[in-house]
Amino acid sequence: MPSPDEFTAHLGLQPLPVEGGRWAQSWRDETASAIYYLLAPPETSAPHRLDRLEIYAHHAGAPVRMLLLFPGGRVSRPVLGPDVAAGQRPQVVVPAGVWQASVSTGEWSLVGTVVVPPYTDDSVEFRSAAALAAEWPDATEDLAPWLR
Template sequence: MTPDQLIAHYGLEPIPREGGLFRQTWAGPERADGRPEGTAIVALLTSDDFSALHRLSHDEIWHFYRGDPLEMLLLAPDGTSSTAVLGPDILAGQQPQLTVPAGTWMGGRVVAGGAWTLFGCTMAPGFTFEDYEHGDVGELTARYPAEAERIAGLCRP
């Protein structure tokens, strides 16, 4: 399986601002506030792209499906940072599923030496583009100076 085959199979399209390619695979019934009850996407990142730092107003669950592991930088509201790796090698500390709490800045890329990763994200209530807040390199490096180099590599204008 190649990235081109996955793109064709799922009809993947660019994720606005964030990076990568995606297709929404499910949206639940509309709630009274107009949001879907939940949403799910399938997404693809290749080694020449990244998921830019962003945060959401609700928890988001990431799921690893195929390919190489995905290394994620997580910047918590309390000023701490951590790294999580989505991947198949559970005994080596990789995770097949990761919940990113609401308000946490998140960004990621295929691990060094890897080529691509296929993953999914699920949210309840469902995602709307109004939920998305794009990271600013200046603001994030001021708040998380120990991660300045990684932040610079995971931000785009």
Template sequence: MSAVSAKDVLNLKDVLGAKEIIRLLELQPHPEGGHFRETFRDPAVDAAGRSVGTAIYYLLEAGEVSEWHRVDAAEIWHWYAGAPMVISTSPNGHDASAQHLGPSLMTGQRPQIVVPKGHWQSATSLGAWTLVGCTVSPGFEFAGFEMAAPGWRPTPRKAGGGA
């Protein structure tokens, strides 16, 4: 095995645009926004016959949003290339938080973020584009995917009020 030189290691954002990545990875439009392609569906299934895990590539361009949605399984986001991404989540439709998915550990970004089962989630690229991977366990099924109504976002509770 030969050594890898610096010229062999290219940063995708320096040489490819979003449209070229979409073409090369054969990504398709996703109902929540952005582009995706399923890359893995484990043939092992649980007692209900559901795959135990799936993985996708997912790309958001500037101006695109992964609209608020939730999944009936845990979803792990992995940063691959491009700009960092903001992932907003809400466990209950009221309380919301944002995390930064990306490579800059010193600025609080993380290369991996877990969204627990049933939590509302939305994502936005902080630059021209962001390429990520999403792993879902048990495996993703569109039957367990729920889009929020257009324009919906978590509504903070009023001070002193309940749910």
């Protein structure tokens, strides 16, 4: 299995300054876009939401703990990974308008995402974990990695 540095070199991954982690676009057309996304602690995927659908798929490494905050107060905590018997899912769909954040549960995780319609810089919004915790108090503990 390649190391995070080997994935970075072979896939041309670059730092993702605002969100965290490393990424590279792997495909794009007028209907959708796809990226590779690598998280290696202490990197995390900062709380953000898109105004469009995003589909995550686990590719390699440790599972990814995700936090999804839905309008109306619902909280979901899927784990993106290969061990379906343990409740992990190899694919997680994040609907448009749902706040999301994620962390690797191990030394590193490589995932892919597909965004429909294609990602644009104006399709994403970031928000502080403190503001999200105020609105979703049941998720305060989950937001701890971003409350520091």
